[in-house]
Structures are given as structure tokens and as C-alpha cells.
Amino acid sequence: MTKLSILFVDDEPNVLHGLRLMLRSKRKEWSMSFVGGGEQALAAMEEKAYDVVVADMRMPGMDGVALLEEVRDRWPCALRIILSGHSEYKDILQSIRPAHQFLTKPCTPEDLSGAIDRANWLQAAGLNEGLRRVVTSIDSLPSLPDVYFELREELSLETPSMHRVGEIISRDLGVSASLLKLVNSSFFGLPVRVSSPAQAVNLLGMDTVSYLVVTLRLFSAFDRPERLAGLRSSLWDHSFATAGLARVIAHLEHADQSVSGDCFIAGLVHDVGRLIVAAHLKKEHEQIMERLQAGEDLLKAEQAVLGTTHAEVGAYLLALWSLPERVVEAVHNHHVPSRSKDSGFTPLTATHVANVLEQTPIPQEGDPDVSNPEMGLDMEYLHRIHLDQRLPVWRCVCMEKKIEAEEGDVEG
Amino acid sequence: MNKNIANWFWPPWFIFAGLLAGVALALLDAAVRSYFYWELFLYELRHPIPDEFFKRLAMVAFCLALGFFVQRIMNSRRVLAEELEEANEKLEERIEERTRELVRKSEDLATFRQAMNMSEDAIFLLDGLQERLVDVNDAACRHFGYNREELFALSPREFVTEEGYPAAQKVFEDVVSGRVDVGRIDVPHIRKDGTVFPMEMHFNSMTRRGRLLVIAVGRDVSERRAYQRRLEEERELLETLLNGLKAAFLILDRNTGAIEEMNAVAEELMGFSLEKIKGLPCDQIFRMLEVGPRHISSCPEGEKEPAPYEEGQLTRLDGKVTPVSKSVFPVRWGGRDCWAQVFFDISERQALERQLSVAQKMESIGQLAAGIAHEINTPTQYVGDLVRFLQDACTDMREMIRKLEERMAKGGAGEEFVEFYQEQAEAFDLDFLDEETPKALSMAQEGVERITRIVQAMKKFSHPGAEEKRAVDINAALDNTATVAKNEWKYVAEMTFDLDPDLPPVPCLPGDMNQVFLNLLVNGAHAIGEKVKNSHEKGMLKISSRVDGDWAEVRIGDSGTGIPEENRHKIFDPFFTTKEVGKGTGQGLSIAYNIVDKHGGTISFESEEGVGTTFIIRLPLHPPDMENSEEAS
Incomplete structure (x- = not known):
């Protein structure tokens, strides 16, 4: 394995020196460079492409945000990390777009190594160069226009309801993913693991959410509504429903709060890769849609066009954004869970099963017994983690939930 | 002939x-x-x-x-x-002469009649013995609502109410009998329509051609009564208002200084009743109340115009201290020139002001907090890193020593051991450790000192509970404030100091004065930031101090955008701000102005657009209100 090359940028020489000494033990895995400002960092990047850039936020001259923006545009493959001593919300929020991850000073060596080592994972993810460029340069995800405008409208009220805002955001995987990127960063130092977008809104507070949406325009409406054709139900509605089912399954397995939260999130964002393709890879998206119409299987079509599937692409972005590893793992393997090393219930289990059950039609009365109840499910995986016996229970409860939801829709 | x-x-x-x-x-x-x-x-x-x-x-x-x-x-x-x-x-x-005489006589009579009729007072001419009307004027008819003929047909007793009649009768008889020269009654009278009205009647007797006549002149006093009532109401209203406003007022004779009048609030405030001290000279009373360091001078001194507004304390004889404001203005009272003094109890307001000033301080500290956190986080980061390195280095060295000891235990010696040692030294990078460990230690120490310095500066800056003036080393305060606010300016400006080492301590409220310096520094930094933004250049902040006669002068200059001509007259106005919403409340300079003003100092500025602004604060080295306490200490 080649050494990761990392560039540290900080205007405080003592900080650089401290990092250099502390990370000396990593010298066998990493090749590190240290520079004192934005301009020098760009000069260093020109000489040699770095895998990771760790920058301070506020520096005289070119500051961290400007530097990372430049890096995003010129060397999109580099993992961009902010390491800042600032505790000002607005300052850090400025960097939410160009930075993949935020770390706050003082930062433990473990956190720092963990963040940097994500780069290893990313390199191993097996995306081709072109795809990596596209995904690493993404700084925000588009949302459904109506969801987006509903959100803007709610926020423009004199007293927006936190509950409503959380609920609106939960329906949109793009906004949810962007928000989760933020709240899971160490900057907020949140004492609890954020388990749902609604909770994220609660923890961030209306002011911050409002600032993100209205001022920073972190989320934007999908600017090509025509590309949404056919995606709306198969992507947004499906994601939201899957998230709900994944949580139901987690409850059935008596998973603790944090695991069931991750199940919900993983369910919500498991198809984020499809959103990326639709929003950022126009040509590929069209080709895939053509193949789908020709009756080809989604995964095969993606494999043929992209050389990989939406699961990998989505996981790549979520890994960049430092979402919890369990979530990244769940998204990455949600079609082929047996790839994982799981030996028990994980968010992957819930996501995989929920994803399949959500697409399974509700059995109608008088129907003959479902001919192939295991269709689409990775029975080998379930068997390995000793949960194949639980499947009937999950199916039963999930179908009930689906019927409830449908009835709700009809009534609504 | x-x-x-x-x-x-x-x-x-x-x-x-x-x-x-x-x-x-x-x-x-x-x-x-x-x-x-x-x-x-x-x-x-x-x-x-x-x-x-x-x-x-x-x-x-x-x-x-x-x-x-x-x-x-x-x-x-x-x-x-x-x-x-x-x-x-x-x-x-x-014949002509005779005619003229006659005309004159008749004119006199007409004039007299007219005069009688023109009188607003009702005039009755009564026969003293027969109690019968002889003549009346128009006013009488008007007042009573009868015409002449009707009046003549009435008996005088019908003009007066039944209850009033005996009194009227008695006075009439007194006048007729000559017991009194002029009789006066004030009884209700009755009009033709039956309404009753107050009339004051004067009786006078005289003899004409052997007849005893009584002239009764009556005046309708209902208007006067109403006027008096209105006056009383106004006075009552004034009293109620003053009491309701809790305004204590007293009136002093301008020449003698005697206390003429005061209201209940003033009695309560001073602890004296008006009865006790009315007419006594003001200074004799107030001398007893003017104790304590911030007493108010309550009496105008001689011809000197008193200050129209003052704040201070009054101490009652029972020891109750009340912070008051006093306003003085000239009034006419009882035909004399007097001073009106109005006192307000301002203890509540002062309590609010105190809370407000604490809130303002908290706000500025809150603003600083983020910057200070950064100033602390940075050294914490590298101190942590260095300690981690030292830990690793320590582990490595101990490991190496352990290996060497093992080798020694095996009895290795001589060249072979030296070779082993060199091998190990290379493996553990001993040269590097040897060089870097002491450096890391001193750097860590320096980092800890940096943290200590900022924490101490913060503590000094906030000065909790300093409500009395004391001698403050202004140079140290300036240095300290610059340290606390370092994160606000260090990215945009270089700071230079030109402090006069001979500047004596200046009596002031240290917390307040720090706030002034902070506000000006932060403003300067913002002005520079505005100018150098996106240019990657740095501006200059310059702080200087010097003695100028009896004044300490502090200058805080920046090389920022300068103040546009049209804004110069309003920069000290509260809530005036040119900063974007959320960046400033427009209170900074206004607060600075008030604080300096409270210290008896001045704050001014020199500014050139595009070149920069320098604020000049001048504080008295010997403020009058400090003289006493300085002597005392």
C-alpha cells in the first residue's frame, strides 16, 4: 500500500511543530508536509498531489475556507479536513461546503488519525478516478423542489416549528445527509449520537438551520426537475419508507437508541448514490435510465455504465462526509450484505431487509402463498448472523406498517 | 345822561x-x-x-x-x-345757563343709574324701617332672574333661603340699628326659577331726607367658588402627581435659603416634617443629610446659580441612604423668588443601570469568548500534541534502556556493546529524540504560559464587583485589553504600543474603562478588517498613552476605513451602527462615551476617510470626586 500523503496547513508554527512531533509515530504510514499558510499550501499542492489536506480555518491572508474551495476545484480527489480552534458557529458553518470533515482544536490524535484514515478506506473503495472526482467535489445535495420550498416557507415564518422543520427534512435524503454531515462533526461536540434528522434540527437549533438553508444555501432545489421523472417514488418515497421500516426492525431486535438511529439514517440515505448519479452525472444517468426501460436490472445497468453501483458511490460520499462507519458500511453493502464481516444485527441488516421489504408488494387476500419469500434477500448473510429465523416476524410487522401507511395515504 | x-x-x-x-x-x-x-x-x-x-x-x-x-x-x-x-x-x-344746569343734573343722575346698572354686583336700596325695596339695579334683576316690577312686588325675605334668613335678618338689623357700620352675610340665595346660588351680601346704612336707607350690595360668588375649587383641584392633582411620581419637592426662598414648602414625599425622603423645619435655612437641615462619599449638595449657595441637575445620595438621620437625583429651577412662590428643588429616588434606576452595565459587560465578554476560546484552543492543541510526543519519546527511551540493560546483563562489553548501542540509537532515532525532547518541553511550557496569560488577562479584564473608583495603571489595562481581544485583531492588524512609563495611576472604574478600550480596539480592528478584506494585507493598530498636564491621554488609532464625514456627528449616538445586522448593536461607542463622561473625561476622534481613525480619551488625573477619598487613603 502506498503511503498516504497529507498536507497540514496552520499559521501557528507551534501547532505545526506539535503535530509533526505527535504524528511522528505515523511516519511509516503517512508522508506528511507542514506549511504555514494558504498560499504555501497551494504551492505545495502544485508540486505534488496530496491525498489529504488538513487546514486551520482562520489564517492571515488566504483562510482555510478559501484554501479548501481552491483545492476542491483544482484537486477534487483530496480529502479536505478543517482543524480549527474556533467555536463560533457561523465561522465553522462557512466551511461546511468545501470541507469534508471538521475537527476542532484541541483534537486527540485518535480523532485526527481516524479522520485521515478515512482516506485509506476511500482509496480502497474502488471507484474509478472520474467518479471520485465527481463525488469528492460535491458540496451539497439537491433536494426535491417541493420539499425545499416547503422548508424555506416554514423557516420564513416568524416562529417556525422545530417539529415541522425536522419532519420536512426527514422526507428528503439530500438535506438529511448534508445536515448529518454537520452534526456528526466534532465541532458541535454533541454529547449524543444524532439518530435522526429531526433530532439534528433540535440539536442545532432553528437559527443554525435557518442560517444553513437561507444564508449559506447549503441545500438547493433540484434544478432539473425533468430528471426526477421516475425517481420520485423510487428514490425519495422509497428512502423515507425504508428508513421507517429499518427502525421498526431495529426495535424488533431490541437495538439500543444509537443503533436504531443509525438504522433509520442508513435506511434514509442508502440510495444517496442514485441521487448523486442523477444530479451530477447527467449522461450516465440517462444511459442507466434507458437500460432500465429496456428491462435491465438496476445494479447491472449501473455496473455496466459506471463500473460500480450506487451503493459504492453513495457510501463514498458518506465516508467523505464522515458519517458514522456503521452507516457507511450499511449503505455500501445494502445490496450484498454478505460482503460484510458482520456477525450479528447491525444497521446493515436492517437496511438490507427494509430495502427489500419496502419493495415487496403487500400480499393480497386470496393470493397463493408467496412463492419465493426470500426473493432479493441475502439469505446466506442472514443465516450467518443467525437472524434468518426472525425474517417472518420482520416481514409481518413491516407489511402491517406498509398497510397502515397506505391507509394513511388514502385517508389523507 | x-x-x-x-x-x-x-x-x-x-x-x-x-x-x-x-x-x-x-x-x-x-x-x-x-x-x-x-x-x-x-x-x-x-x-x-x-x-x-x-x-x-x-x-x-x-x-x-x-x-x-x-x-x-x-x-x-x-x-x-x-x-x-x-x-x-x-x-x-x-335761560341757557339754567338749561345747562338742568341737563348736567339729569346726566349725573343717568350716569349714576348707569353705573349702578353696570355693576356686576346686585345692588338693593331698602327702606331701613319698612324692609321694603326702594331701588334695585339691573344686576340684581339678572342675578335673581326677575324684572324690576316683579322685584318690587317681593319682600326681601323671599330672596334668601329659609335657613339663611335668620342670619340675614340679624345682620340687617345690626346695620339698621347702627351696631355695626357694615354687615356681611354669605348665605344661599334663591332665583326666580328656584335654583339656589351662593351670594355674598354687604349691608350699609345711610340717611337721606330723613329716611333711613340700607344699601345691600350682593356678589354672586359661584364663579369664585368654582375657581377656588378648581385651584384646589389643580393643587390636589399636582400633589397627587408629584406623590404618584414619587417626586419630592421643596421650595426655598432664594434670598434667605429658608425652606418654604415641601410635600409628603420630601418629608419621607428627608425624614423631617414640614411643620418642624418650615422657615429654617436649608443648609442647616441638609448639612445633617449630606454625609457619605457621594452626598449631594442640596442647597443653592448664595447668588451662585445651582447646577440644574445632580445625582448623589441623601442619608436620613436614621441612617437610611437613598440615591437621588436633584433638579433645581427658579419659581415664584408667595410673591418671592424661590428655588424649587425636586428630588427623585433613583435607587431602582441605579439597580437597573447596574444590571444593564453587567449585562453589557457580559455581552462583550460573550463576544470575546469565541476568540478567547480560540486563543486557548490553539496552545492546548500543541501542548497536547507535544505531551503525546514526549510520552512516545519516553516510552521509546525506556524501551531502549531496557534493551541496553538486557544486553549489559548478558555481560556484553567493549566494542560489541558500543556497536549494539549505536544500532539501537539509530533504530530509536535517539539523535532526533535528544534534540527534540528539550525543545518540546520548553514549547509545551510556553504553551501553558500562553494559556495562563490569557486566562489571567480575562480575569483582570472583567473586574467583577469593582464599583468604586480606584487608581488604575492605564498602561497595564491597555496591554491587558489588547491581549484579551487579540483574536479580534491579530488576523487583520499589527499592534504597536507607545505607552508613557511615567503615566501615574488614573482614578477610574477599572472594569468600565477596560470596556471603553475594548470597544475602541474592536471597532478599530473591524475598520481595518473592512479595509484589508480579501487583500491579504494587514493594517496597523496603535495604542499610546501620555500625561498632558492634569490629564491622562490615551490614543487608540487604526489604519482602517475612517469615518465618513456625514457620520461623524452621530457616531456616539446609541444604536447608530454602520455594521451589518448582527455584527454590532451600535452601543459600543455610545457606552464608551457615557463611561468616559461619567469619569469627567472627554472622548474625541480624528479621522480621515481611507486613512484611519484615532480615538482620543482624556481622563482627569485628579477628578474632584476623588479628592476626599485620596486624602482619606
Whole structure:
């Protein structure tokens, strides 16, 4: 394995020196460079492409945000990390777009190594160069226009309801993913693991959410509504429903709060890769849609066009954004869970099963017994983690939930 | 008699006429004779005939006598006519005179009547013995609502209410009997329509042509009563207002300084009742209340114009201290020039102000907190890193020592051991550790010192609980404030100090003064930030101090955008800000101004657009309110 090359940028020489000494033990895995400002960092990047850039936020001259923006545009493959001593919300929020991850000073060596080592994972993810460029340069995800405008409208009220805002955001995987990127960063130092977008809104507070949406325009409406054709139900509605089912399954397995939260999130964002393709890879998206119409299987079509599937692409972005590893793992393997090393219930289990059950039609009365109840499910995986016996229970409860939801829709 | 004779013949027109007629007749006679008898005439002329001569002479005499006679008759007629005319004139004159007199008399009477009627007061002329009306004026009719005829038909007792009558009766009798000269009653009277109104009636007696008359002059006092009532109401309202506003007022004679009047609030505030101290000189009273360091000077001194507004404390004799504000203004009271003093109890306001100033301080500290956190986080980061490195280095060294000891235990010695040592030293990078460990230690120490410094600066800056002025080392305060605010300026400016080492301590409230310096520094940093943004350049902040006579002068200058001409007059106004919403409340300079003003100092600025602004704060080295406490200490 080649050494990761990392560039540290900080205007405080003592900080650089401290990092250099502390990370000396990593010298066998990493090749590190240290520079004192934005301009020098760009000069260093020109000489040699770095895998990771760790920058301070506020520096005289070119500051961290400007530097990372430049890096995003010129060397999109580099993992961009902010390491800042600032505790000002607005300052850090400025960097939410160009930075993949935020770390706050003082930062433990473990956190720092963990963040940097994500780069290893990313390199191993097996995306081709072109795809990596596209995904690493993404700084925000588009949302459904109506969801987006509903959100803007709610926020423009004199007293927006936190509950409503959380609920609106939960329906949109793009906004949810962007928000989760933020709240899971160490900057907020949140004492609890954020388990749902609604909770994220609660923890961030209306002011911050409002600032993100209205001022920073972190989320934007999908600017090509025509590309949404056919995606709306198969992507947004499906994601939201899957998230709900994944949580139901987690409850059935008596998973603790944090695991069931991750199940919900993983369910919500498991198809984020499809959103990326639709929003950022126009040509590929069209080709895939053509193949789908020709009756080809989604995964095969993606494999043929992209050389990989939406699961990998989505996981790549979520890994960049430092979402919890369990979530990244769940998204990455949600079609082929047996790839994982799981030996028990994980968010992957819930996501995989929920994803399949959500697409399974509700059995109608008088129907003959479902001919192939295991269709689409990775029975080998379930068997390995000793949960194949639980499947009937999950199916039963999930179908009930689906019927409830449908009835709700009809009534609504 | 002579005059009469003269009058008879003068002027003598008829005498002359007779003479002329006689001569003419004689001449005519002679002419007739000579015409017919010319020779005879000539003859006669030479030989006068006496008969003829006498005849003619007689003719002349006759005519002359006739002239006399006619003259006399004519003249006597004229004289008679003249006398008659004269007598006539005299008569006319007398008649005129008489007429004038009569007119005058009747005019007098009319004037008197008119005057009587013009009077607003009701006037009754009564027969003293018969209790009967003799005359009334129009006002009487008006007041009582009757016409004259109706009035005359009434008995005087019908004008007065039944309850009032005995009193009126008694006074009337007193006047009639001469027991009193002037009687006065103030009883309700009744109008024709039955309404009752207050009337004050004066009785006066007099004798005319043997009759005892009583003049009763009545005045309708309902308006006066209403006016009095209104005055009372106004006074009551004023009193209620002042009491409601908790305004204590007292009125002092401008010349004597005596206390003339005060209200209940003032009594409560001072702990004296008006009865006790009315008329006493002000300073004698207030001298007892003006104790403590921040007492108020309550009495105007002599001719000197008192300060129109002052704040301070009053200490009651029972020891209760009240912070008060005092306003003084000139008034007229009882026809004299007086001072009105109004005191307000401002303890609540002061409590609020204190809370507000604490809140403002908290706000500025809150603003600083993020920057200070950064200033602390940075050294914490590298101190942590260095300690981690030292830990690793320590582990490595111990590991190496352990290996060397093992080797030594095996009895290795000589060159072989040296070789082993060098091998290990290389493996563990001993040279590097040897070089870097001491550096890391000192750097870590320096980092800890940095943290300590900022924490201490913060502590000094906030100065909790300093409510009294004390001697403050302004240079240290400036340095300290710059440290606390370092994160606000270090990215945009270089800081230079030019502090006068001989600057004596300046009496001030340290917390407040720090706030002034902070506000000005942060403003300067923002002005520079505005100018250098996106240019990657740095501006200059310059802080200097010096002594200027009895003043300490602090200058805080920046090389920022400068203040545009049109904003210069309003930068000290509260809530004036040019910063974007959320970046400034517009209170900074206003607070600075108030604080410096409270210290008896001045704050001004020099500014050039695009070049920068320098704020100049001047503080008195010997403020008057510190003299006492300085002596005391």
C-alpha cells in the first residue's frame, strides 16, 4: 500500500511543530508536509498531489475556507479536513461546503488519525478516478423542489416549528445527509449520537438551520426537475419508507437508541448514490435510465455504465462526509450484505431487509402463498448472523406498517 | 345822561341833512330869483336886501332844526332797540345757563343709574324701617332672574333661603340699628326659577331726607367658588402627581435659603416634617443629610446659580441612604423668588443601570469568548500534541534502556556493546529524540504560559464587583485589553504600543474603562478588517498613552476605513451602527462615551476617510470626586 500523503496547513508554527512531533509515530504510514499558510499550501499542492489536506480555518491572508474551495476545484480527489480552534458557529458553518470533515482544536490524535484514515478506506473503495472526482467535489445535495420550498416557507415564518422543520427534512435524503454531515462533526461536540434528522434540527437549533438553508444555501432545489421523472417514488418515497421500516426492525431486535438511529439514517440515505448519479452525472444517468426501460436490472445497468453501483458511490460520499462507519458500511453493502464481516444485527441488516421489504408488494387476500419469500434477500448473510429465523416476524410487522401507511395515504 | 344826549345826536346824519337841505333851499330860492331876475340878483348881490337874507337864513335854520328833530327821534329809537336787544340777550343767557344746569343734573343722575346698572354686583336700596325695596339695579334683576316690577312686588325675605334668613335678618338689623357700620352675610340665595346660588351680601346704612336707607350690595360668588375649587383641584392633582411620581419637592426662598414648602414625599425622603423645619435655612437641615462619599449638595449657595441637575445620595438621620437625583429651577412662590428643588429616588434606576452595565459587560465578554476560546484552543492543541510526543519519546527511551540493560546483563562489553548501542540509537532515532525532547518541553511550557496569560488577562479584564473608583495603571489595562481581544485583531492588524512609563495611576472604574478600550480596539480592528478584506494585507493598530498636564491621554488609532464625514456627528449616538445586522448593536461607542463622561473625561476622534481613525480619551488625573477619598487613603 502506498503511503498516504497529507498536507497540514496552520499559521501557528507551534501547532505545526506539535503535530509533526505527535504524528511522528505515523511516519511509516503517512508522508506528511507542514506549511504555514494558504498560499504555501497551494504551492505545495502544485508540486505534488496530496491525498489529504488538513487546514486551520482562520489564517492571515488566504483562510482555510478559501484554501479548501481552491483545492476542491483544482484537486477534487483530496480529502479536505478543517482543524480549527474556533467555536463560533457561523465561522465553522462557512466551511461546511468545501470541507469534508471538521475537527476542532484541541483534537486527540485518535480523532485526527481516524479522520485521515478515512482516506485509506476511500482509496480502497474502488471507484474509478472520474467518479471520485465527481463525488469528492460535491458540496451539497439537491433536494426535491417541493420539499425545499416547503422548508424555506416554514423557516420564513416568524416562529417556525422545530417539529415541522425536522419532519420536512426527514422526507428528503439530500438535506438529511448534508445536515448529518454537520452534526456528526466534532465541532458541535454533541454529547449524543444524532439518530435522526429531526433530532439534528433540535440539536442545532432553528437559527443554525435557518442560517444553513437561507444564508449559506447549503441545500438547493433540484434544478432539473425533468430528471426526477421516475425517481420520485423510487428514490425519495422509497428512502423515507425504508428508513421507517429499518427502525421498526431495529426495535424488533431490541437495538439500543444509537443503533436504531443509525438504522433509520442508513435506511434514509442508502440510495444517496442514485441521487448523486442523477444530479451530477447527467449522461450516465440517462444511459442507466434507458437500460432500465429496456428491462435491465438496476445494479447491472449501473455496473455496466459506471463500473460500480450506487451503493459504492453513495457510501463514498458518506465516508467523505464522515458519517458514522456503521452507516457507511450499511449503505455500501445494502445490496450484498454478505460482503460484510458482520456477525450479528447491525444497521446493515436492517437496511438490507427494509430495502427489500419496502419493495415487496403487500400480499393480497386470496393470493397463493408467496412463492419465493426470500426473493432479493441475502439469505446466506442472514443465516450467518443467525437472524434468518426472525425474517417472518420482520416481514409481518413491516407489511402491517406498509398497510397502515397506505391507509394513511388514502385517508389523507 | 351825556351819553344819552350824545346817543340822541350821534351819528348826526339827519342834522347834516337838514343843514344841507336849508342851504340847498336858500340856494334854490336865489337861483330861481336870479334866473328870472338876473339883474336884480346881481343888484341885490351888490345891494343886499335884508329881508331876503333873513328869509333865506330862516329857511336854513328851519331845515337845520328839522334835521335836529328827526335826528333825535331816529336816534332815540335806535337806542331803545339796542337796550331791548341787550336785555334780550341777557335773558337768553340766563335761560341757557339754567338749561345747562338742568341737563348736567339729569346726566349725573343717568350716569349714576348707569353705573349702578353696570355693576356686576346686585345692588338693593331698602327702606331701613319698612324692609321694603326702594331701588334695585339691573344686576340684581339678572342675578335673581326677575324684572324690576316683579322685584318690587317681593319682600326681601323671599330672596334668601329659609335657613339663611335668620342670619340675614340679624345682620340687617345690626346695620339698621347702627351696631355695626357694615354687615356681611354669605348665605344661599334663591332665583326666580328656584335654583339656589351662593351670594355674598354687604349691608350699609345711610340717611337721606330723613329716611333711613340700607344699601345691600350682593356678589354672586359661584364663579369664585368654582375657581377656588378648581385651584384646589389643580393643587390636589399636582400633589397627587408629584406623590404618584414619587417626586419630592421643596421650595426655598432664594434670598434667605429658608425652606418654604415641601410635600409628603420630601418629608419621607428627608425624614423631617414640614411643620418642624418650615422657615429654617436649608443648609442647616441638609448639612445633617449630606454625609457619605457621594452626598449631594442640596442647597443653592448664595447668588451662585445651582447646577440644574445632580445625582448623589441623601442619608436620613436614621441612617437610611437613598440615591437621588436633584433638579433645581427658579419659581415664584408667595410673591418671592424661590428655588424649587425636586428630588427623585433613583435607587431602582441605579439597580437597573447596574444590571444593564453587567449585562453589557457580559455581552462583550460573550463576544470575546469565541476568540478567547480560540486563543486557548490553539496552545492546548500543541501542548497536547507535544505531551503525546514526549510520552512516545519516553516510552521509546525506556524501551531502549531496557534493551541496553538486557544486553549489559548478558555481560556484553567493549566494542560489541558500543556497536549494539549505536544500532539501537539509530533504530530509536535517539539523535532526533535528544534534540527534540528539550525543545518540546520548553514549547509545551510556553504553551501553558500562553494559556495562563490569557486566562489571567480575562480575569483582570472583567473586574467583577469593582464599583468604586480606584487608581488604575492605564498602561497595564491597555496591554491587558489588547491581549484579551487579540483574536479580534491579530488576523487583520499589527499592534504597536507607545505607552508613557511615567503615566501615574488614573482614578477610574477599572472594569468600565477596560470596556471603553475594548470597544475602541474592536471597532478599530473591524475598520481595518473592512479595509484589508480579501487583500491579504494587514493594517496597523496603535495604542499610546501620555500625561498632558492634569490629564491622562490615551490614543487608540487604526489604519482602517475612517469615518465618513456625514457620520461623524452621530457616531456616539446609541444604536447608530454602520455594521451589518448582527455584527454590532451600535452601543459600543455610545457606552464608551457615557463611561468616559461619567469619569469627567472627554472622548474625541480624528479621522480621515481611507486613512484611519484615532480615538482620543482624556481622563482627569485628579477628578474632584476623588479628592476626599485620596486624602482619606
